[in-house]
Amino acid sequence: MEIKVVKQILAWNEDVSESIRRLTESKHVAIINIMGSPGAGKTSLIKAVISGLREEYRIGVIEGDIAGQIDAEAIDSLGIPVVQLQTDGACHIEAMSIEKILPSFDLDALDVLLVENIGNLVCPAEFNIGEDFRVSILSIPEGDDKVAKYPLMFATTDALVLNKYDMLPYFDFDPVRVENDARDINPRVEIFPVSSKDNSGIPELLCWLRKNIDKKIKTKREGPV
Amino acid sequence: MHELAITEGIMEAAVPAAQAAGAKKILEIRLKIGELSGVLPEYIQEYFGIVSKGTIAEGAKLSVTRIPVGISCPDCGYKGEIKDKKIRCPECGGTDFKIISGREYYVDSLEVE
Numbered sequence: 001m002e003i004k005v006v007k008q009i010l011a012w013n014e015d016v017s018e019s020i021r022r023l024t025e026s027k028h029v030a031i032i033n034i035m036g037s038p039g040a041g042k043t044s045l046i047k048a049v050i051s052g053l054r055e056e057y058r059i060g061v062i063e064g065d066i067a068g069q070i071d072a073e074a075i076d077s078l079g080i081p082v083v084q085l086q087t088d089g090a091c092h093i094e095a096m097s098i099e100k101i102l103p104s105f106d107l108d109a110l111d112v113l114l115v116e117n118i119g120n121l122v123c124p125a126e127f128n129i130g131e132d133f134r135v136s137i138l139s140i141p142e143g144d145d146k147v148a149k150y151p152l153m154f155a156t157t158d159a160l161v162l163n164k165y166d167m168l169p170y171f172d173f174d175p176v177r178v179e180n181d182a183r184d185i186n187p188r189v190e191i192f193p194v195s196s197k198d199n200s201g202i203p204e205l206l207c208w209l210r211k212n213i214d215k216k217i218k219t220k221r222e223g224p225v
Numbered sequence: 226m227h228e229l230a231i232t233e234g235i236m237e238a239a240v241p242a243a244q245a246a247g248a249k250k251i252l253e254i255r256l257k258i259g260e261l262s263g264v265l266p267e268y269i270q271e272y273f274g275i276v277s278k279g280t281i282a283e284g285a286k287l288s289v290t291r292i293p294v295g296i297s298c299p300d301c302g303y304k305g306e307i308k309d310k311k312i313r314c315p316e317c318g319g320t321d322f323k324i325i326s327g328r329e330y331y332v333d334s335l336e337v338e
Contacts, residue, residue, distance in 0.1 A: 003335045005242045009234035009256075010330065092227050123227035126264070155261065155312075184311045187320035 013127055016095035020102070020130025027107040030216040031098075031115060032209070033129055035153065036137030037146075038119030041163040043071045044196040045137060046114050050080055052206040057111040057213065062101060064093045064118050071116065081105060092123035095130055111217050121150040125157075132216050133158040140167040144174045147181040155185040159192060159208060166195040231264055231330075232272040238332040240282055248337035251285040255334045259292045261327040294327030 008014065024031055036042050043063075050059055061082040063072040072084040083104045085097055098115065105113065115131065117124040136157035138146055141164060147154045154160060160182050162175065175193065182189050190208055194201030235254060243251050258264060266289045277283045297304045298314035299321055307315055314322050 001246070001248070001337055003242055003246050003248070003337055005238060005332045005334055007238035007242070008329075008331045009231055009238055011234075011238075090227075094230075126227055126231075126262075152261070187312060 010127070013095050016099050017128040017130045020095060020099055021132070023102070024107070024113075024130065024132070024216075027110075028217040029107050029110050029113055030133075030213045031113045031129070031131045032213075033115050033117060033124075033131035033134045034137070035117045035121075035124045035134065035157070036119065036139070036161075036163075037121055037142055040119070040137040040139040040142065041196055042116050042119065042137055043074060045161060045163060045194070046075065046116055047078065048194075048196045048199065048202050049114065049206065049209065050075070050078055052202060053112070053209065054080070056210070058109055060105050060110045060113045062098065062113065062115045064116055066090070066118060081110075087118060091118055091120050092127050093117050093129055094127050098129045112213055121146065121153045125150075125153040133212050135159045135161060137161045137163050138178070139164040140171050140173045144172075144177045147178050147185075151185050154182050154189070157186065157189060158212070159190045159205070161205060162191065162193045164195060164197070165193040165201060166198055228264065228268040229272050229276075232269050232276050235269070235273065235287075235332060236276055236280070236282060239285075239335055240280060242332075243281060243335055243337050246337065248335075249281065250338050251282040251335055252338060253286045253288060253336035254282070254332060255336075256287060256289045257292055257329055257331055257333045258289055259327040259329040260294050261324070262330050264330060290333070292326055292329050295325045296322040297325050298322045 034042055059080055061075045061080055062085050063075060063082055064085045065071060066087055066089055069084045072082050075082040083101050085101055115129060134157040136153055179191055192201055192205045194205055239251060239254050270287050273287055294307045295305055296307055298319050300319040301317040303314050303316040313320060
């Protein structure tokens with residue numbers, strides 16, 4: 001006997017993700033999902049973004065890690081509200097974990113919540129976590145074949161940050177190939193060559209972030225009508 | 226590793242539906258997976274053997290139908306499949322499209338007894 005089911009797998013994740021979006025909509029908070037390999041420079045980029053935007057926005061951070069709290073301590077030392085999310089071995093963050101952790105923040109006193117996802121180019125791409133947009137980081141030493149090898153990560157992102165761009169002379173990394181591969185699967189993606197070390201390219205990234213954050217929280221910044 | 230979460234999701238979709246229909250055993254679970262979904266069906270089969278042990282789904286076959294990427298293009302009005310690896314409107318080359326299929330991931334139907 002055949003039974004028709006037609007039931008979305010991971011439907012619960014999508015449902016929770018949607019409810020987070022509705023909540024942050026009402027609180028005028030933008031959530032940014034930051035993804036990339038271990039060592040791509042997610043934490044360093046977050047620090048650069050904090051220092052570039054903290055005068056204009058009230059920023060909070062969720063630090064996703066499989067274990068430990070080194071990254072959270074680094075953010076905490078900047079005086080930014082940070083909550084550590086330990087996944088106990090899981091390779092990605094799910095919407096449910098974000099929903100559970102949100103009450104640790106005073107959302108009325110926040111404009112932007114940066115979420116550092118688990119260092120991994122595969123699994124995190126599959127799970128929406130209630131974010132308003134995604135930023136994926138690929139660093140030069142990782143190689144220029146990564147976009148072609150991990151298409152979902154780069155097909156679903158809004159911005160592709162090519163980090164450690166100051167290392168370009170030392171690696172056989174073809175930025176044109178990466179750009180072509182990325183635009184093949186994601187024609188509207190914004191690409192930013194940056195170095196969080198010497199701050200090059202960071203102003204352009206900040207400019208794009210402001211535009212996208214404001215889209216979500218504009219009503220709050222203009223005050224009640 | 227997230228294939229494990231997905232495999233559990235398959236069980237959560239399939240087992241209650243089979244039980245509601247009074248089935249004793251699930252023989253086959255038919256999945257529809259979009260081409261843009263990053264899930265690898267071969268891993269799921271592997272996990273499924275473990276997760277389904279001792280349930281009415283134990284021993285069930287998983288079969289997968291892939292759903293091609295489809296777009297709707299506001300520039301020229303094209304609505305349909307993309308065959309090329311490049312995600313563009315095949316009619317006008319436009320990039321302002323909306324993806325209308327290819328990200329699906331669902332249990333379509335079951336064969337039970």
